[in-house]
Amino acid sequence: MITLILTTSLAVPLGIISAAKQYSIQDRxxxxxxxxxxxxxxxxxxLVVVKIxxxxxxxxxxxxxxxxxxxxxxxxxxxDITKHMILPVLSMTLVEVGSLLRYTRSAMLDVINQAYIRTARAKxxxxxxxxxxHAFRNALIPVITLINMSLGYIFAGTILIETIFVWPGMGTLFYQAISNRDYxxxxxxAMILSSCILIANLISDIVYCFIDPRVRIK
Structure with a gap:
């Protein structure tokens, strides 16, 4: 959850800046x-983070x-626990922030190039x-969808990252269960992780209703 919060807090603003300053040095x-x-x-x-x-x-x-x-x-x-947590969280955040940044930029560019944005500038x-x-709110729908999808990738990456850092979490437990053939x-x-993803899907559907007035719960 900490990784998801940090990834969203970094990737979404950076994606907006990249789209707003398209083809600039910051964007590149x-x-x-x-x-x-x-x-x-x-x-x-x-491994690079550990080395440095x-x-x-x-x-x-x-x-x-x-x-x-x-x-x-x-x-x-x-x-002490926070110090031990920094490197695993940093590693997972660096892995996930790139894809969300790229998709946020693409979603923002799709919205910025639409006619009503040009009309707003003309006014x-x-x-x-x-x-x-105007632009960010309309670009949030695909971004929220991607954040919801990235939750599964974060869980999958947690298995490797926690194993490398010997962090006694769900990922390490999952890896040990597979290694010991504890079916x-x-x-x-798997059921716990799947339940978390399903709950995230439900939350994202509810958030859609607050972001897009065209979406209504029936």
């Missing part, structure tokens, strides 16, 4: 970053959920108002 740099995020596999990103921030710079711990040998409590334990409405009030546990993990 963000496009290169998006293609790198789409092309590079998640486990490679995780954990081994070379020694800023964050390499693996685990807490520091071994320390019996921390309260706020100190929270800080003298400010560019900021056109981009964020009941595999089915339980």
């Amino acid at each position: 740099l963000l496009t290169v970053f998006a293609f790198l995020g789409i092309s590079v596999p998640g486990f490679f990103v995780a 921030f954990a081994i070379d710079m020694s800023i964050f711990p390499i693996s685990g959920m807490s520091t071994v040998g320390y019996d921390l409590t309260g706020f100190d334990k929270f800080i 003298g409405i400010s560019e900021k108002m056109i981009i964020y009030k 009941p546990l595999v089915m339980a993990c």
Whole structure:
């Protein structure tokens, strides 16, 4: 969930900036970053992040959920868990932000090039108002759909990322169940992940009604 929030918070504004400044230097740099995020596999990103921030710079711990040998409590334990969480979350965010950024840019460009946007510009409405009030709201439908679809990819990437960082989460549990051929546990993990995706589908359908007035619950 943290990865999804960070990915959306980064990719959507960057996609809007990339579309609003089409063919500019910012747009080209963000496009290169998006293609790198789409092309590079998640486990490679995780290994690079470990090499840079954990081994070379020694800023964050390499693996685990807490520091071994320390019996921390309260706020100190929270800080320790947060430090161990940063690299896995950073790795998954870097992998997912590229595709969402690219699709947000495409959705915004489709809307910006429509006739009613040109009419709004002809009326003298400010560019900021056109981009964020008119164009962005109409481009949200495909973006929300993609965010909902990316939830499944995040769950799939969690299995590899958590295994690399030895994070005791659902992904590691799923991987251990597959390795040990624990079929009941595999089915339980799959059912939980499938339920989360179905709930996300329901939430996205409800959000459609608030974004697009043409959509109504009947």
